[in-house]
Amino acid sequence: MEHDNFKNGAGYFSEISIALRRDGYDIPATEDGLLTVSMDGLALCQISDNGSVRYRDADIGSAERKDALYQVTQEVETVSEYMRLMEAAPPLKAQGLDEKYKQLADFNGVVLAGHPTSYGVQFVTWDWDYGRTGVSHGHYMSNYYEAAKKDFAVRSGLIQKQLLFSPEQLMELYRCASNELDNNFNLTCEQEKSIDNIQMQIRSLVPDLDERLANSQTISPQTEQTM
Numbered sequence: 001m002e003h004d005n006f007k008n009g010a011g012y013f014s015e016i017s018i019a020l021r022r023d024g025y026d027i028p029a030t031e032d033g034l035l036t037v038s039m040d041g042l043a044l045c046q047i048s049d050n051g052s053v054r055y056r057d058a059d060i061g062s063a064e065r066k067d068a069l070y071q072v073t074q075e076v077e078t079v080s081e082y083m084r085l086m087e088a089a090p091p092l093k094a095q096g097l098d099e100k101y102k103q104l105a106d107f108n109g110v111v112l113a114g115h116p117t118s119y120g121v122q123f124v125t126w127d128w129d130y131g132r133t134g135v136s137h138g139h140y141m142s143n144y145y146e147a148a149k150k151d152f153a154v155r156s157g158l159i160q161k162q163l164l165f166s167p168e169q170l171m172e173l174y175r176c177a178s179n180e181l182d183n184n185f186n187l188t189c190e191q192e193k194s195i196d197n198i199q200m201q202i203r204s205l206v207p208d209l210d211e212r213l214a215n216s217q218t219i220s221p222q223t224e225q226t227m
Contacts, residue, residue, distance in 0.1 A: 018120040074204045095134040110156040123148035
């Protein structure tokens with residue numbers, strides 16, 4: 001089977017490899033125009049140079065691997081989006097910038113920029129300053145594009161900060177959803193499917209969710225004894 005995404009410019013394989021390795025996936029080989037993605041030493045899917053995700057049903061044999069395929073597909077779509085924008089965006093012209101930045105978005109005195117590097121595209125938001133000839137108060141987001149978009153949306157006033165959930169809040173929502181499913185509170189099939197979709201969406205928003213959940217279970221409260 002195959003999921004299609006739009007075509008990207010040169011460097012796409014390098015960019016998606018950086019993003020997927022950051023998420024814990026292995027990239028063992030690139031052959032015949034296909035990038036292989038592995039999980040726990042077993043092939044999960046392949047990505048073509050036009051941004052499509054290909055997989056075999058036989059390779060998706062568990063809920064965990066199904067979730068992983070969904071995460072990879074979401075990552076491919078994200079990288080496809082910003083690579084397309086980077087290719088079409090004009091240079092960011094501002095005094096004091098030594099590096100080459102692309103202007104990806106500009107609204108209400110705030111600019112979102114991307115900078116291609118050997119570590120992947122790096123993102124930052126700035127306030128325009130000095131009569132829009134310079135920038136200041138940079139929020140540097142490394143190569144986390146979704147975080148950069150959220151920061152831009154909040155800083156520019158496109159969205160209220162209260163409408164966004166933090167990773168910690170999403171983790172608690174995921175935990176509550178899991179408890180609801182595990183205890184089977186007379187849920188209908190539709191309700192179970194809805195909760196499952198919510199969990200998948202949370203996983204896409206919090207890539208290190210499993211690590212966060214594991215860490216939260218190993219932390220025990222400390223009590224102080226006084227004499």
